[in-house]
Amino acid sequence: MKRRNILQWAAAAVVTMSTGAMAQANDIKIGAVLSVTGPAAFLGEPELKTLQLYVERINAAGGVLGRKLALVHYDDGSEASKANSFAKRLLESDKVDIVIGGTTTGATMAMAPLVEKAQVPFISLAGGVVIVDPVKKWVFKTPHTDRMAAEKVFADMKKNGITKVGLLSETSGFGQSGRKETLAVAPKYGIEIVADETYGPKDSDVTAQLTKIKGVPGVQALFVFGLGQGPAVVTKNVAQLGIKLPHYQSHGVASDEYLKLAGAAADGVRLPSPALLIADALPASDAQKAVVTGYFKAYKERFKEDPSTFGGYAQDALALAVDAIKRAGSTDGEKVRAALEQTKGFVGVTGVFSLSAADHMGLDLSAFRLLEVKKGDWVLVP
Amino acid sequence: MSSFLQFLFSGVTIGATYALAALGFSIIYNASGVINFAQGEFIMLGGMAAVVLVGLGLPLPVAVALAVLAVALVGLLVEKFAIEPAKNAEVVTLIIITIGSSLFIRGLVQVVLGKGSHALPAFSSDRPIEVGGATLLPQSLWALGVTLVIVVALAWFFTRTLQGKAMLATSHNKLAAQLMGINTKTILLASFGLSAALGALGGILVAPITGASYDVGIMLGLKGFVAATLGGLGSGAGAIVGGLLLGIFEAMTAGYISSAYKDAAPFVLILLVLFFMPRGLFGAKVTERV
Numbered sequence: 045m046k047r048r049n050i051l052q053w054a055a056a057a058v059v060t061m062s063t064g065a066m067a068q069a070n071d072i073k074i075g076a077v078l079s080v081t082g083p084a085a086f087l088g089e090p091e092l093k094t095l096q097l098y099v100e101r102i103n104a105a106g107g108v109l110g111r112k113l114a115l116v117h118y119d120d121g122s123e124a125s126k127a128n129s130f131a132k133r134l135l136e137s138d139k140v141d142i143v144i145g146g147t148t149t150g151a152t153m154a155m156a157p158l159v160e161k162a163q164v165p166f167i168s169l170a171g172g173v174v175i176v177d178p179v180k181k182w183v184f185k186t187p188h189t190d191r192m193a194a195e196k197v198f199a200d201m202k203k204n205g206i207t208k209v210g211l212l213s214e215t216s217g218f219g220q221s222g223r224k225e226t227l228a229v230a231p232k233y234g235i236e237i238v239a240d241e242t243y244g245p246k247d248s249d250v251t252a253q254l255t256k257i258k259g260v261p262g263v264q265a266l267f268v269f270g271l272g273q274g275p276a277v278v279t280k281n282v283a284q285l286g287i288k289l290p291h292y293q294s295h296g297v298a299s300d301e302y303l304k305l306a307g308a309a310a311d312g313v314r315l316p317s318p319a320l321l322i323a324d325a326l327p328a329s330d331a332q333k334a335v336v337t338g339y340f341k342a343y344k345e346r347f348k349e350d351p352s353t354f355g356g357y358a359q360d361a362l363a364l365a366v367d368a369i370k371r372a373g374s375t376d377g378e379k380v381r382a383a384l385e386q387t388k389g390f391v392g393v394t395g396v397f398s399l400s401a402a403d404h405m406g407l408d409l410s411a412f413r414l415l416e417v418k419k420g421d422w423v424l425v426p
Numbered sequence: 427m428s429s430f431l432q433f434l435f436s437g438v439t440i441g442a443t444y445a446l447a448a449l450g451f452s453i454i455y456n457a458s459g460v461i462n463f464a465q466g467e468f469i470m471l472g473g474m475a476a477v478v479l480v481g482l483g484l485p486l487p488v489a490v491a492l493a494v495l496a497v498a499l500v501g502l503l504v505e506k507f508a509i510e511p512a513k514n515a516e517v518v519t520l521i522i523i524t525i526g527s528s529l530f531i532r533g534l535v536q537v538v539l540g541k542g543s544h545a546l547p548a549f550s551s552d553r554p555i556e557v558g559g560a561t562l563l564p565q566s567l568w569a570l571g572v573t574l575v576i577v578v579a580l581a582w583f584f585t586r587t588l589q590g591k592a593m594l595a596t597s598h599n600k601l602a603a604q605l606m607g608i609n610t611k612t613i614l615l616a617s618f619g620l621s622a623a624l625g626a627l628g629g630i631l632v633a634p635i636t637g638a639s640y641d642v643g644i645m646l647g648l649k650g651f652v653a654a655t656l657g658g659l660g661s662g663a664g665a666i667v668g669g670l671l672l673g674i675f676e677a678m679t680a681g682y683i684s685s686a687y688k689d690a691a692p693f694v695l696i697l698l699v700l701f702f703m704p705r706g707l708f709g710a711k712v713t714e715r716v
Contacts, residue, residue: 086541215689241685246645248443248636251436251561252681255429273543273637280635284554284561285432305545305637307552 071114072107072375074099074365075140077130077155078169079147082122088147090343090355091169092117095144097346098362108366109373116140120151127151128158135162141375144361146170147354156183165368165381167361169354173225176404184384184404186360186394187353188318188411190218191225193295196316196412197267198233200425206264206290210239210257212250212278214270214296219245222269222294238263245274251281258287265289271296276305283309290314295412298353303420314425316412318353320393322422331391339393356393363392428559433681434674435562439635441673442569446628447650448657448665449576450621456584456660457593457617460520464504464528465625466647467535471497472626473638474535477544486547494626500531501622505615513611528643535640546633569631576624577662584662593617597660656696658709667707671695 076095079088099115107113116138118130127146134140135158142165146152149172156175159166159182168175168185175185201209209230213223219242230237239260241253257263266289268278275297282291291313293302298317303310319332323340326333339359343351367390368383369375387406390397395411414425447469454462475496479489508527509520549568554561584590595603596613604610629638629646636642649672657668672692679691699707 241680242688243680243685244645244689246636246642247440248632249436249439249566249677250680251439252433252677253685255432255436256681256685259429273639276543276545277636280563284563286554286561301542305543307545 071112072109072369073138073140073142074113074115074362075131075134075138075143075145076115076117077120077127077134077143077145077151078117079122079127079151080119082120084122084148086352087169087354088119088122090352091145091147091358092119093347094343094351094355094358095362097342098359101342102362102366108369113366117145120147122148122151124148124150124154128154131155131158135159135164140164141377142167142365142369142380144169144358144365146175149175152183152185156180159183163377165365165377165384167365167384169357169361172221179402179404182381184364184399186364186392186397186405187357188394188407189225189405190222190294191229192407192409192412193316194222194226194229194269195233196409196414197292197294197314198230198235199409200314200414201235201265201290201292202233204290207234208236208238208262208264210241210260210263210266210289211237212239212241212243212253212257212266212268212270214245214274215242216245216271216274218271218296219269219274222296226267226269243270243274243278245270245272247274247277249281250278251285254278254281254285254287258285258289263289265292267292267294269294269296272301273305276302276310279306279313280309298415303417303422308420310417311419313417315415317415317422318356318394318411319413320351320353320356322413322415322424325422325424327424331396332393335391336393353394360392360394360397364390364397429681431558431560433677435557435560435566436681437674437677438570438670439563439566439673440676441653441670442566442573443628443632443636443646443669444649444653444672445573445666445669446569446576446631447625447646448654448669449573449580449662450625450628451651451654452660452662452665453580453621453624454617455654456597458520458614459517459597460509460524461651461659462618462621463521463524463647463651464531465621465650466643466645467528467531468497468501468622468625468643469629469632469646469650470638470640470643471500471531471535471622472629473546473633473642474539474544474629474640475626476630476633477546477638478539480546481544486549490627490630493630494623497626497629498619498623501618501620501625502615504531504622505618509614509618510611513614528647532640532643539640541640543637543639544633545637546630548634549631563635565631565634569628569635572627572631573666576627577666580662589613589616652692652696655706656699658706661706661708664706664708 099113103112120127146168149170152168152170171187173189213219239257243250293315295316319336323336372379372383387399395407397406399406415422416425450465475493504527548565550564592608596610653668653672657664680688
């Protein structure tokens, strides 16, 4: 009796396994390693949700080249070393056709040598400049970089004749990466950083730093690089001290949460923002309008929450991959890689991608919109 | 001069939040010798609860009162279900239990109320008060004022009431206190409720300045502990002086040296103080029998 039970189970298992394998034999395998848990979960979770949502949608619409997409994903728990071993598993046992992921720059860099060796196209979802500079043959990425955010701000400063800037950056990873890129890119726009101060992400008061920046002779504008509630405290302190300098923030505060936290004090603040956050405010003539509102609606309908920029990176990675596979007419690694590199004017959620052999990200400063806060709402600065 | 004043105000604002956190540490330490690392979470819970209640449309004073009560209840629950079952364990074990409780509370809030930051309206006006060219937010005065009131009330409680004296007696010698007819179980329970309520009040007072989110407790708890140690664990006045000193020292470092050293400077101060005065500035002179 017992024995027959086991045999039945075994038989059932063999049958399901083989049908599973049969269903997948002809599928296009998309491999993903994302940080769905751990400290980077706020990035990885919307990325995974987006991939699952769009794989379903693409399959429901008939798949790609008449084949279905199959998503194979692993959670690295925000640890780069795990990302490395999962990448190995994707390449060696799952034999995926393309790899998406590396939620963080660390995870991406841990995966990069493996995909280079296996010669499989790899699209990263992390922000670091090091991923595509210098260019690695098989490695691409979709997010814009912190450097581009700084450049967008500096371009506007230059237009307004500002050359001496006080920088106030957060001691978090985001703030410090931003500070590094800001300092590196400032000379290119003829901008001099005359004050370089920092604050902690949970500080309740930064008037000391602001008073110091205000006292620097010749300072013409304030640039704050931070994430979350810290910049809101800074904004309120700026109003408290009555500082009238033009006030710029980074893309780290491009969320409605900032408006809520900083309140009236945020009036007049300028910042670079991805198009997704102002999907409704985009003019109908905007190239990204349709893609951005489409993604916004699809995500919101399915998950009952507003999508984040991070999910947008994943949507772009998948869309770029699918587009490249279609143009290549096959899933052959080298052909897909070459097609990716030839992507021109591809409209995504993050921006308009035009890749080349020398540029594996393909975004320019137009991926960021310059916004100004007016009466508690975002307004596009032309 | 006006910038010195501004640095001072900045320090006082930061220091008041540290002082409030430090007070909570002192109460539980007084009652049990335990350093309650969930204190920061009580502070966070206070701010978050007030935000939720105000969001439900309750007037601010009602929301504040309800939030303090709710968090006091959480404090009692933590004692009842986490500390009490291990009552005969070493103090170190109890401290580790409080760390576990803090992780649990933080995780729960993260799941239930989300990871976002929330704003709470200021108690009175948002308009900064100008003094000698420097400015201060009314909310900072609220935080400072309430802290002072609490210290006076606590001093009275610990030295003039039977319950307060019983709490102190329990901390000095639990067995002797028990023999004197003090119900040490209730004392410990009450100390958790009291310090949770105080922490919640602190969290509500600073929420209009910093905003409230599930993870503010970590930093406030840590700095509050440092302030308490600096002032002398178990001393109410020490908690206030330690907190303010820490805040002002941070602000002065940021203002006159560089904000890059802001977080390092207080630790140098603490090392110095503890080196010369191991029990903190106001710590009781206690000799341990070996």
